[in-house]
Amino acid sequence: MNPWLGGAALLLVGGLGPSLWAAASGGAGRRVVAQNMATLLLCLVFLLLAQGYGRTAYVDLALVVAVLGPAGTLVFARLLLDRDSGDPPGARWLTPVVAVATPATVIPLCIVTGPGRATVKLVVIGLLLLAGGVATTRAVRRG
Amino acid sequence: MADVLVVLALMFVAAAATAAVLNRDPARQAVVLSLLGLGLAVAFTVLQAPDVGLSQLGVGSALTPLMILLTVRKVRKGKGRGRE
């Protein structure tokens, strides 16, 4: 049993599963918040999978999600959300979840990886994810 | 353990695909479709096909939603004028 893969499975069930439920029902705002949450957690899932399988090249998937995930949420925020409809439900949880979950995943991975280029890459992904999380929250809550 | 992840990812994909079919409004369907794309990317990766997963992420996370939502906007614009 590999704890990294276990963490990824846990995030998949406990994070992406509920996100799918929220994205498939309810109003547009709730769905976009769920989509945002799903992309941010997916990035962490890919980081854990890369470590769990022992394949550093898989980190590239997390790198791509860290920039394309927020881009996708901004597409929805721009073209789907109603500008006058106020805060969508759940939006206030986005920034706290990202601010807690990202360091909680990236810092242990950095410690295991040790100093070097791979760690710099992990830190860059973490920073991109935090910036993306804050910006998308702002976009979703602009109402 | 690795097989558990495969089963979980496939279950997520099946649930997301079903939800995408059951939602009837194309704009909201695009949100579910985007999550289906993320699930597929995980499924490809746990099946050790990260190249395919990366393609899926590239196309599914921002590009497809943008094309769908722009199309919806165009179609609704046309319909709105027709009713006036």
Added chain:
Amino acid sequence: MSRRVRMGVLAAGLLATAALFVTAFLDMPHFGGAWHPYGDRAVQASVNRRTANTVSAVNFDQRGFDTLGEESILFASVLGTVVLLRQARDERTRAPRPGPVPAALRRYGLVALPATLLIGLYVIAHGQLSPGGGFQGGVVVATALHLLYIAVDYPALERIRPLGLYEVGDAVGEAAYVVLGVAGLLAGSAYLANVLPFGTFNTLSSGGTVPLLNAAVGLEVASAVVVLLARFLVQALEIEGGDGGKEQAA
């Protein structure tokens, strides 16, 4: 044909497909088995040509001709979409109103754009080493440019997007792939043969023609997506009026 007959035909078709599908699966190797005759040979061939990412070796070296077909499909379908979505005679364009964008979002867009662009180029350049390559990286590059529309403003996107250049880029990317194939013929070998020196395993300059073909595909895909989305954006934001064709049909 009555509804009943139609349903009958559908049921027969579905049953036959299900039967064939199940029969095909009965003879499949088991999931996760250790016997991979094709995989072992593909890995051996890619290591011989010093390409660390076997998938890229298969796509751009061992089966480079198939990829030429795939690239051409994208080229042709974008061309078709451009023709379909052109401005019709009875349609007029209107400059889209700039929408209000929060300053924080604008700042994120301006930081994320170069970062995304760089990641896209990195994915294209490392296709022979790690997951990714021309297609994946090209899509990321094209998405990066559209951050200007989704996080900043549509006119900002229009300023950095001389569409004619991207149309040329699309064609040049497609042509470069075809011409690189001819280089194989000129070197006295087969079309799309890997004729360049293979380089050092697991470095950027490895894999012979694989990185060059990846660059060609990257150029084509990035340009094609930009051209494609430009048509969608013009239709959704600028063009008004003129469903004359629909009225005539009605």
